[in-house]
Amino acid sequence: MKERKVAVEAHNITVAYDRQPVLWEVDFEMNEGNIIGIIGPNGSGKTTLIKTLMGVITPDSGYVEVFGAEINRVRDQIAYVPQRESVDWDFPASVYDVVMMGRFRKNNLFHRSNTNDRKIVRESIEKVGMTPYINRQIGQLSGGQQQRVFLARSLAQEADIYFMDEPFVGVDAATESAILELMTTMKNLGKTLIIVHHDLQTVSEYFDEVLLLNTRVIDYGPVNSVLTDDNLKAAYGGQLNVLTKVGDLLKKREFPIREKEFKKRSKS
Amino acid sequence: MDIGIVFTALFVAFNCGILGVFLMLRKMAMVGDAISHSVLPGIVIAYLIAGTRASFPMLIGAAAMGLITTVLIEFLTKKARLQNDASIGISFTWLFAIGVILIAVFTKGGIDLDQECVLYGDIAYVNLDKIIVDGNLYLGPRAMWNQIPVFVLISVVILFGFRGWQITTFNPDYAASMGISVSRWHYLLMSMVSLVTVMAFEAVGAILVVGFMIIPPATAYLINSKLKMVIVLTLVFATLSVLLGYRLAIYFNGSIAGGMISVAGIIFFVIWCLQQMVKKLLVARSDENVGGWLVQENKIIR
Numbered sequence: 001m002k003e004r005k006v007a008v009e010a011h012n013i014t015v016a017y018d019r020q021p022v023l024w025e026v027d028f029e030m031n032e033g034n035i036i037g038i039i040g041p042n043g044s045g046k047t048t049l050i051k052t053l054m055g056v057i058t059p060d061s062g063y064v065e066v067f068g069a070e071i072n073r074v075r076d077q078i079a080y081v082p083q084r085e086s087v088d089w090d091f092p093a094s095v096y097d098v099v100m101m102g103r104f105r106k107n108n109l110f111h112r113s114n115t116n117d118r119k120i121v122r123e124s125i126e127k128v129g130m131t132p133y134i135n136r137q138i139g140q141l142s143g144g145q146q147q148r149v150f151l152a153r154s155l156a157q158e159a160d161i162y163f164m165d166e167p168f169v170g171v172d173a174a175t176e177s178a179i180l181e182l183m184t185t186m187k188n189l190g191k192t193l194i195i196v197h198h199d200l201q202t203v204s205e206y207f208d209e210v211l212l213l214n215t216r217v218i219d220y221g222p223v224n225s226v227l228t229d230d231n232l233k234a235a236y237g238g239q240l241n242v243l244t245k246v247g248d249l250l251k252k253r254e255f256p257i258r259e260k261e262f263k264k265r266s267k268s
Numbered sequence: 269m270d271i272g273i274v275f276t277a278l279f280v281a282f283n284c285g286i287l288g289v290f291l292m293l294r295k296m297a298m299v300g301d302a303i304s305h306s307v308l309p310g311i312v313i314a315y316l317i318a319g320t321r322a323s324f325p326m327l328i329g330a331a332a333m334g335l336i337t338t339v340l341i342e343f344l345t346k347k348a349r350l351q352n353d354a355s356i357g358i359s360f361t362w363l364f365a366i367g368v369i370l371i372a373v374f375t376k377g378g379i380d381l382d383q384e385c386v387l388y389g390d391i392a393y394v395n396l397d398k399i400i401v402d403g404n405l406y407l408g409p410r411a412m413w414n415q416i417p418v419f420v421l422i423s424v425v426i427l428f429g430f431r432g433w434q435i436t437t438f439n440p441d442y443a444a445s446m447g448i449s450v451s452r453w454h455y456l457l458m459s460m461v462s463l464v465t466v467m468a469f470e471a472v473g474a475i476l477v478v479g480f481m482i483i484p485p486a487t488a489y490l491i492n493s494k495l496k497m498v499i500v501l502t503l504v505f506a507t508l509s510v511l512l513g514y515r516l517a518i519y520f521n522g523s524i525a526g527g528m529i530s531v532a533g534i535i536f537f538v539i540w541c542l543q544q545m546v547k548k549l550l551v552a553r554s555d556e557n558v559g560g561w562l563v564q565e566n567k568i569i570r
Contacts, residue, residue, distance in 0.1 A: 018349075056444040072447055080445040091293060091438045092495045101435050106447045109432040137492065163445075 005067065007032035007161055007192040008053055012062035015048055022048045024216050026062070030209075032160070035183055035193045037207035037223075039200065041236050044214040046196045047083065050163045053194070054078055066161065076105065079159035081150045083166050089139045095149050096134050099125055102156030124155040128178060144175030151182065161192045168197065180206065203227065272409045274514055276394050277528060279415035280472055281506035283464045284480035286422055289499055290457055292485045293437050295352060299338065299458070300481040302360035303465045304474040306337040308367025316374065327466060334462030337363060338455070391472040391524050411471030418464055425460065426499075429453075434495060472525065479529035480506060487536045490543055505535055 006029045013026040022045040030036055038046050051057040053064055055071035066074045079102070102124065103117040113121075125131055128148040133141060138149060147167060154162055167179055183193055183206070197203065203210060203223060210226045212218040214235045219226045284300065291297050307330035314329025337359050344355035394409040407413065426433060435443045436453040444450050461481075468477045488501035513528030520527070 051441065051445075054445045055447070056441055075445075075447040078445065080442055082439065082441055086441060087439050088293075090492070092489065092492050092498045093434070093438060094494060097434070097494065098438070101431075101439070101442070104431050104435055104443075104446060104448075109435075109448070110428050139492075 005032050006030070007067060008194065009065050009068075010049075010053060010062065011064075013049075013052055013059045013064065014061045015045070015052055015057060015059050021215060023052065023059070026213075026217050028211065028217060028220050030192070030194065030211075032067075032192045033187065033190050034208045035187055035195065035206065036209045036211060037195050037197045037203055038211045038213055039197050039203060039235075040213035040218075042198070044235070046198075046213055047165055049213060050165060050194060050196055054080060054163055076157075077160045079154035079157035079162045081154045081162065081164040081167055084143065084147055084150065084170065086165075089141075089146060091138065093138055094135050095125065095130055095138060095141070095152075096121065098138055098149050099152045099156050102153040120156050120158065124152040127155055127182070128152045142172070144171040147171050147175055148178065151179065155182075159191075161194065162186065164193065164195045166196050166198065168199065168202075200227075200232075269514065269518075270395065272395050272398075272412060273391055273524065274510060276409055276412040276415065276472065277391055277476070277510045277514070277524070278507065279412060279419050280464075280468045280476060281480045281484070281510050281528075282503055283415060283419050283422055284468065284477055285484045285502040285506045286426055286499060287457065287461050287464060288481035288485040289488070289495075289502055290433055290437055291461065291481065292489060294457075296356075297482045297486075298353065298356050299341070300461060300465050301474075301478045302341070302356045303334040303337050303462055304469050304477055306360040306363035306367075307331075307333045307466055308364050309333060309370055310336075310367075312367055312370040312374065327470065330466040330470075331462050333363065334466055335455075335459060338458035338462065342451075342454070391476060394471055409471075414467050414471065418467060422460055422464070425456070429456075430496075433457075475529055476525040479525075479532060480509075483529065483532040483536055484509065487532070487539050490536075490539050505532065508535060 009029040011027055013023055014021060015023040026049065038049060040046055048057060052059050053066075055064070055075075064071055066078060071078075099121045100113060100117070103113060103121060122131075122134075125134055128151050130145065130148050130152060133145065138146060141149065147170075151167070154164070168176055171179070183195075186193060195207070197206065204227070207223055209221060210223050211220040212226050212231055212235050218235045219228075219231045288297070288300070291299055310329040310331075310333025311326050312329075313333075314325045317329075318325035340359045340363075341352075341355045344350045344358060345352050348355075350358070394411040397410040399407040399410050399413055432443075432448065432453055435446075436448065436450050440450045465477055465481075484502045484505040485498070487505045488498045491501060492498070509528050509532035513531040514524060515527075516522075516531060517524040517527030
């Protein structure tokens with residue numbers, strides 16, 4: 001069996017805004033070829049963490065390495081799907097224009113796109129089923145379609161590690177299954193997917209490994225070993241409505257029928 | 269028609285319009301207005317150092333202060349966590365006030381430095397400062413010849429860096445994830461805005477600068493198809509405003525700058541009305557299309 005390389009490692013990362021720590025001594029190593037979920041309550045630093053891993057935010061202390069190298073040397077190997085709400089969708093650009101941004105590189109900004117770029121862009125759009133809308137202005141798309149455009153853009157980057165920030169928020173059922181299908185395909189190609197997620201119900205369905213975050217790393221590992229009562233309480237303690245959800249989740253586990261279903265899903 | 273005035277106005281309109289497109293998309297449309305006020309202390313300080321009222325040192329002082337303004341705005345937004353519009357408001361009123369005080373302090377000795385005449389030119393008077401070679405070969409107003417190299421500079425920077433402007437304007441975080449220096453692009457844009465604003469309002473007045481920086485881009489943005497088209501349409505609307513506005517001003521024997529900006533505003537409303545009518549027609553014709561589909565999906569989400 002092929003030995004697995006470490007894809008992303010973070011060592012003692014601390015990030016603070018106005019002296020208020022958002023991430024505190026975060027330390028982990030993520031292996032390549034996995035679908036890894038980063039979960040935690042609102043304001044637990046999930047987005048800050050992936051931005052730090054990608055070198056968008058410089059940590060106040062600690063360091064990040066991607067494939068054992070400093071981030072600036074491996075930029076071409078990472079792709080990013082930002083939160084959908086983080087951009088202005090009224091921007092004058094078509095689906096094609098936005099996906100083409102996936103072909104931009106720091107050192108090709110002053111060139112024009114070549115045939116290969118255009119081919120990859122069209123293929124990426126096809127992969128997410130957006131070809132009928134290729135020339136549509138991005139503001140005229142539904143939420144799910146906009147999310148697919150972002151996915152296509154990250155596919156066009158042809159990277160090895162994909163960072164996705166809440167890709168399942170506000171999307172329709174069709175887009176959700178399209179994203180899941182893509183995730184499986186990419187995993188089979190040996191890609192690493194690091195996905196910020198907040199819905200506890202679906203965690204075991206989507207991910208191989210989970211990093212439970214609340215400013216500090218509560219726990220990191222395979223889904224079943226991380227989602228324990230103690231860990232969830234440590235992460236979500238005090239948030240009542242979330243606690244009931246956690247309760248539901250725990251209850252579900254206690255039912256043998258559900259248990260079977262879970263096992264079936266995690267096997268497939 | 270006075271060719272000198274019209275061409276000066278055209279180049280000012282092009283320069284302001286192209287940069288205005290990006291300012292608007294970055295939600296910084298009022299930065300041009302801010303810079304046109306906040307450069308006052310720069311002009312006074314340049315005067316104090318150089319000791320003359322020659323326009324070159326003043327331009328340098330003003331352009332430097334323009335850049336300081338954008339740095340200050342950026343600082344207040346990022347570090348003091350203010351809203352962008354509040355940062356703009358604080359920066360330019362404060363710097364303008366400092367400029368006024370500086371003038372008051374240093375005019376005690378009878379120095380003639382009036383902000384109205386230092387700061388704001390009028391396009392009707394551009395012909396007073398002509399470039400004449402060999403004693404009789406008239407090349408046009410100096411203001412126009414100042415704007416042309418700036419126009420070339422802006423065109424080159426925008427054309428060659430088009431992808432950079434596109435990605436850092438639409439999605440700065442994404443650009444940063446690729447290792448693109450977002451702040452370098454930001455300050456490049458701001459330097460150009462500062463340069464254009466300072467050079468233009470010295471010759472033609474602040475209203476023309478601020479107006480052309482916002483109204484033609486906003487009109488083009490209404491039609492909103494592709495970024496390149498928005499820039500091209502901005503140039504078209506700017507040209508229309510200049511030509512029709514000049515005619516209007518001559519007809520009413522009024523202010524030329526006023527006429528041009530009035531026409532720009534009228535074009536905006538005409539385009540907006542047309543657009544609303546077209547939208548209604550389209551929706552009436554195909555109910556099940558885009559609009560209908562969106563409603564359907566919203567139901568699924570909720």
